[in-house]
Amino acid sequence: xxxxxxxxxxxxxxxxxxxxxxxxxxxxxxxxxxxxxxxxxxxxxxxxxxxxxxxxxxxxxxxxxxxxxxxxxxxxxxxxxxxxxxxxxxxxxxxxxxxxxxxxxxxxxxxxxxxxxxxxxxxxxxxxxxxxxxxxxxxxxxxxxxxxxxxxxxxxxxxxxxxxxxxxxxxxxxxxxxxxxxxxxxxxxxxxxxxxxxxxxxxxxxxxxxxxxxxxxxxxxxxxxxxxxxxxxxxxxxxxxxxxxxxxxxxxxxxxxxxxxxxxxxxxxxxxxxxxxxxxxxxxxxxxxxxxxxxxxxxxxxxxxxxxxxxxxxxxxxxxxxxxxxxxxxxxxxxxxxxxxxxxxxxxxxxxxxxxxxxxxxxxxxxxxxxxxxxxxxxxxxxxxxxxxxxxxxxxxxxxxxxxxxxxxxxxxxxxxxxxxxxxxxxxxxxxxxxxxxxxxxxxxxxxxxxxxxxxxxxxxxxxxxxxxxxxxxxxxxxxxxxxxxxxxxxxxxxxxxxxxxxxxxxxxxxxxxxxxxxxxxxxxxxxxxxxxxxxxxxxxxx
Amino acid sequence: xxxxxxxxxxxxxxxxxxxxxxxxxxxxxxxxxxxxxxxxxxxxxxxxxxxxxxxxxxxxxxxxxxxxxxxxxxxxxxxxxxxxxxxxxxxxxxxxxxxxxxxxxxxxxxxxxxxxxxxxxxxxxxxxxxxxxxxxxxxxxxxxxxxxxxxxxxxxxxxxxxxxxxxxxxxxxxxxxxxxxxxxxxxxxxxxxxxxxxxxxxxxxxxxxxxxxxxxxxxxxxxxxxxxxxxxxxxxxxxxxxxxxxxxxxxxxxxxxxxxxxxxxxxxxxxxxxxxxxxxxxxxxxxxxxxxxxxxxxxxxxxxxxxxxxxxx
Numbered sequence: 107x108x109x110x111x112x113x114x115x116x117x118x119x120x121x122x123x124x125x126x127x128x129x130x131x132x133x134x135x136x137x138x139x140x141x142x143x144x145x146x147x148x149x150x151x152x153x154x155x156x157x158x159x160x161x162x163x164x165x166x167x168x169x170x171x172x173x174x175x176x177x178x179x180x181x182x183x184x185x186x187x188x189x190x191x192x193x194x195x196x197x198x199x200x201x202x203x204x205x206x207x208x209x210x211x212x213x214x215x216x217x218x219x220x221x222x223x224x225x226x227x228x229x230x231x232x233x234x235x236x237x238x239x240x241x242x243x244x245x246x247x248x249x250x251x252x253x254x255x256x257x258x259x260x261x262x263x264x265x266x267x268x269x270x271x272x273x274x275x276x277x278x279x280x281x282x283x284x285x286x287x288x289x290x291x292x293x294x295x296x297x298x299x300x301x302x303x304x305x306x307x308x309x310x311x312x313x314x315x316x317x318x319x320x321x322x323x324x325x326x327x328x329x330x331x332x333x334x335x336x337x338x339x340x341x342x343x344x345x346x347x348x349x350x351x352x353x354x355x356x357x358x359x360x361x362x363x364x365x366x367x368x369x370x371x372x373x374x375x376x377x378x379x380x381x382x383x384x385x386x387x388x389x390x391x392x393x394x395x396x397x398x399x400x401x402x403x404x405x406x407x408x409x410x411x412x413x414x415x416x417x418x419x420x421x422x423x424x425x426x427x428x429x430x431x432x433x434x435x436x437x438x439x440x441x442x443x444x445x446x447x448x449x450x451x452x453x454x455x456x457x458x459x460x461x462x463x464x465x466x467x468x469x470x471x472x473x474x475x476x477x478x479x480x481x482x483x484x485x486x487x488x489x490x491x492x493x494x495x496x497x498x499x500x501x502x503x504x505x506x507x508x509x510x511x512x513x514x515x516x517x518x519x520x521x522x523x524x525x526x527x528x529x530x531x532x533x534x535x536x537x538x539x540x541x542x543x544x545x546x547x548x549x550x551x552x553x554x555x556x557x558x559x560x561x562x563x564x565x566x567x568x569x570x571x572x573x574x575x576x577x578x579x580x581x582x583x584x585x586x587x588x589x590x591x592x593x594x595x596x597x598x599x600x601x602x603x604x605x606x607x608x609x610x611x612x613x614x615x616x617x618x619x620x621x622x623x624x625x626x627x628x629x630x631x632x633x634x635x636x637x638x639x640x641x642x643x644x645x646x647x648x649x
Numbered sequence: 650x651x652x653x654x655x656x657x658x659x660x661x662x663x664x665x666x667x668x669x670x671x672x673x674x675x676x677x678x679x680x681x682x683x684x685x686x687x688x689x690x691x692x693x694x695x696x697x698x699x700x701x702x703x704x705x706x707x708x709x710x711x712x713x714x715x716x717x718x719x720x721x722x723x724x725x726x727x728x729x730x731x732x733x734x735x736x737x738x739x740x741x742x743x744x745x746x747x748x749x750x751x752x753x754x755x756x757x758x759x760x761x762x763x764x765x766x767x768x769x770x771x772x773x774x775x776x777x778x779x780x781x782x783x784x785x786x787x788x789x790x791x792x793x794x795x796x797x798x799x800x801x802x803x804x805x806x807x808x809x810x811x812x813x814x815x816x817x818x819x820x821x822x823x824x825x826x827x828x829x830x831x832x833x834x835x836x837x838x839x840x841x842x843x844x845x846x847x848x849x850x851x852x853x854x855x856x857x858x859x860x861x862x863x864x865x866x867x868x869x870x871x872x873x874x875x876x877x878x879x880x881x882x883x884x885x886x887x888x889x890x891x892x893x894x895x896x897x898x899x900x901x902x903x904x905x906x907x908x909x910x911x912x913x914x915x916x917x918x919x920x921x922x923x924x925x926x927x928x929x930x931x932x933x934x935x936x937x938x939x940x941x942x943x944x945x946x947x948x949x950x951x952x953x954x955x956x957x958x959x960x961x962x
Binding site: 156158159160164165166167170238280294295296297298300301317318319320321355357358359361362363365366368369371497524525526527528530531532533534536549551555563570571572573574576 | 680681682683685686687688689690691692693694695696697699700702703729731732733734739742743798801802805806809812813814815908909910911913917918920921924925926927
């Protein structure tokens with residue numbers, strides 16, 4: 107339901123408008139008369155998709171994570187230098203050589219029902235989050251006891267120092283560690299929270315105005331206390347809500363979303379398609395930029411359980427067939443400012459990124475040699491089921507180029523093109539490809555989700571407990587453990603380089619490049635966030 | 650007549666039961682897993698399995714069908730797997746926009762198409778007739794979404810006369826409500842206007858050859874009276890039939906139109922539910938649509954008696 111309609115023709119008379127005006131004046135007048143009083147403090151946002159699941163722990167969907175950052179706050183935030191900063195936490199004290207960590211909550215924090223935020227709420231929230239987040243699982247594995255010493259003090263008693271503790275609590279990679287009331291946080295993490303959404307963040311979810319699949323409404327929470335000091339940076343620093351209301355208008359049809367943005371019926375469209383971005387570029391009222399400097403990493407994921415990709419040499423041999431530029435052009439076009447190739451397993455420019463081992467994807471591509479290499483590596487002509495995605499444009503592009511590349515590399519390819527809902531179901535199947543399983547599929551990871559070995563799902567080698575593909579790679583697991591325990595940045599970077607080299611040798615996935623998803627918003631919005639679509643500190647300079 | 654109506658209403662029960670069984674079975678065998686969709690892109694198999702169990706999706710077919718049927722018999726359409734909202738609540742939230750769109754489209758289509766068809770038959774072979782037929786061909790040939798985008802581009806974006814998307818409830822005023830429906834109703838109604846206009850013309854041409862029309866003319870009945878009272882009434886049965894059949898067209902077209910104009914109606918609810926495999930919502934909406942369609946057919950059968958007194962039930 108989007109009743110407001112902002113007139114603009116008066117400011118931009120055209121010959122067609124002038125010709126049409128007398129004929130349609132009677133029709134037009136009432137429409138033009140409908141104003142947008144008070145719209146200056148209302149922001150209408152078109153998210154990438156509907157927020158089907160409201161619970162940010164039950165799902166790893168980014169749209170739910172983005173919704174959750176309005177409603178809930180985190181103990182720590184991540185700044186633009188990827189450093190954790192206290193957010194709901196006032197600060198912390200490390201005792202017993204880092205084996206006892208006391209985190210102190212800020213004074214005066216309130217939930218949206220008016221109840222104070224207590225340490226036991228945070229403890230329950232951490233426990234629930236840790237059952238789903240891989241970094242959380244690592245943290246809990248290092249934790250002997252997690253408790254609330256009093257209403258404002260959270261105590262971690264660790265088996266061994268865990269240098270990534272604050273990074274884990276600050277990570278915005280879904281699921282992020284949001285602080286909920288204890289009664290909600292006691293819900294099983296596999297069961298989405300039912301009923302009330304009592305938040306701790308700068309905006310309140312207005313459940314009564316939700317029209318599932320169509321509209322979500324958030325109102326400023328007057329009881330929220332932003333940090334007094336520091337600078338807003340990614341999910342860290344003062345989160346000041348300048349807007350009275352944020353309305354999310356779910357508009358799956360790109361043309362309708364583009365039209366709404368152009369007509370001023372929406373203020374911000376999170377993820378326009380490449381075609382829409384090109385069309386919107388001509389509109390001077392609309393600003394385009396990429397808000398996430400970490401971009402999106404594309405990858406092809408192997409099913410390591412079945413031939414031929416149960417053999418690391420076969421997977422590795424295919425690296426030589428990859429030219430990331432081909433994939434990126436298919437995804438987002440020829441404009442080199444929108445993508446990067448020669449990308450490893452971490453987002454270029456991030457602290458863990460390096461060019462270690464990337465030479466395997468460089469040089470002249472000789473498909474005869476690649477075919478010989480694949481055969482020598484143990485490929486015996488098995489049919490390769492490419493689990494392609496039909497209805498998500500970037501993934502569809504990756505699937506098309508991927509299937510063609512595999513064919514040229516001499517593999518017997520059966521390329522499927524299925525709706526996303528079928529792909530996510532089918533890729534959980536561990537049966538052989540011929541029995542309804544799959545051999546290779548495609549995915550994208552937000553840069554923050556691949557920021558370091560602690561969060562990157564593709565770098566896990568924990569078999570059946572890991573991400574789809576299920577490679578068992580003890581070497582990568584051991585390196586990850588070492589990275590988690592490395593306290594200093596140089597040591598972390600050294601291990602990350604080793605991890606990248608090992609990942610390119612074991613090849614649990616093929617890195618396909620990095621692209622930057624543009625966002626589009628109407629001129630007049632300031633304080634636009636970086637990292638993820640957040641709404642604190644955003645305001646209009648002209649109503 | 651009353652007994653007939655009661656019989657027909659009772660006959661909807663087995664029809665609905667068959668629809669229910671069919672829809673449930675179809676969804677059961679259809680590929681896709683809502684637990685995997687809920688869990689998200691980075692979930693592990695264990696996460697997906699945990700969600701599947703918590704939603705009861707791991708239970709056998711008969712157990713799930715039995716539980717669902719029992720709920721239906723108790724007036725409960727179930728709860729959405731994703732939103733946790735009762736399906737009846739979701740349908741209630743979405744029914745007004747769809748109903749509004751269909752009613753406005755129906756009124757627009759009938760009030761435009763019937764006179765067009767009548768005039769085309771009256772002026773058979775003239776430019777008017779050819780223009781109406783040309784419109785009908787174009788109306789049939791151009792997809793709803795093309796008409797929708799063209800209307801949105803010119804009337805909303807270029808001329809800024811009407812909103813480009815969304816829906817305003819009737820409770821906020823007739824004009825704001827209508828404002829959001831004009832373009833979608835034209836887009837959705839074009840094919841419907843073409844269909845009704847063609848049928849009206851064809852039926853009218855047949856009726857205008859009848860002896861009683863010649864008699865009416867000989868008696869000096871005016872042109873308008875002859876066309877709209879004598880001829881149209883006798884041509885009404887096939888026209889009403891087509892209007893009824895067209896309700897199905899409208900339901901299908903509403904899905905596309907609601908997407909083009911971002912109207913939060915039942916069409917979009919259905920598409921979203923199918924894409925996510927939200928089984929209870931799909932089942933609830935399909936049952937509702939089936940029920941509506943059965944009722945529309947009944948209403949048409951009853952309408953025949955108004956136009957042709959020879960028809961008795």
